[in-house]
Amino acid sequence: MRRCESLFRQLLHSLGFDMPVAASVIFIHPEFTLYHAPLNTPLIFPTQINRYFKHLNSLPAKLNGKHKRLAEKLLSLHIEESPFMQLPRYEYEQLRKGIICASCGSFSCAVQGRSIVCENCGHRETVEAAFIWSIREFQMLFPDRKITTKGIYDWCKIVDSKKRLNRILEKNFNKACSGRWSYYK
Ligand SMILES: [Zn+2]
Incomplete structure (x- = not known):
């Protein structure tokens, strides 16, 4: 500060x-x-x-033209995106697919009933929670890609059935249609 x-x-x-x-x-x-x-x-x-x-x-104060000019000047100088942000280039195909353990970052997660358990550190969370995290990451990495059942099935890998996936998507996202395809927002 x-x-x-x-x-x-x-x-x-x-x-x-x-x-x-x-x-x-x-x-x-x-x-x-x-x-x-x-x-x-x-x-x-x-x-x-x-x-x-x-x-x-x-507080007793009088705003005058000078304050207004300053406010306008500050607004005009506002920078939405930091010029210091340096992201590596990446493509969807390059990235390893699967759900990552929220605790240790390992890909060694397995579904056990309604939970996902990390074989590396033992961390356990619900399939739904792990899955929603994974979609958030997908959205952040690929803001231009639509969330579809097929796409997320491929992204998360671990979720065993498309039916289960659909249930979680329908519960947590809004379904939208574009032409013949439906996706989630
Ligand atoms: Zn772990």
Whole structure:
């Protein structure tokens, strides 16, 4: 946060705005907790956000054209995708298929009834949960590919029956149609 604060100050200065900066770290996930948070640090937790904004709004201040220009300038400088993200090139065909253990990352998982058990570390989870994770990974790796029963059957390998797969897909995703084919969203 200190680094951000310093960089932000430099940015303001380079844009010709000299304003005081008050920095805070705001945790927005509603279930986030931080145990033993040090007192007097500029941390704002989910349950404090409303109060924080109320406080901000109660401060007497006049917004003028300069503030608006700054807001517009900051919006125009916003970068959606980090230029520092470097992803390796990969193709669907190159990747090993199968369900990965959520605990150790091993491919040595076997179906036992309604569970998937890792033969490497013993981690156990429901077929459904493991399967949904696997689809999420598929979506993230191949955002342009549609989720179809056949495609996911090939991706997960381990799930023994297409019927079971269909049940899980139908329960957790929305079915959509394009022409003769149906897929899931
Ligand atoms: Zn494992």
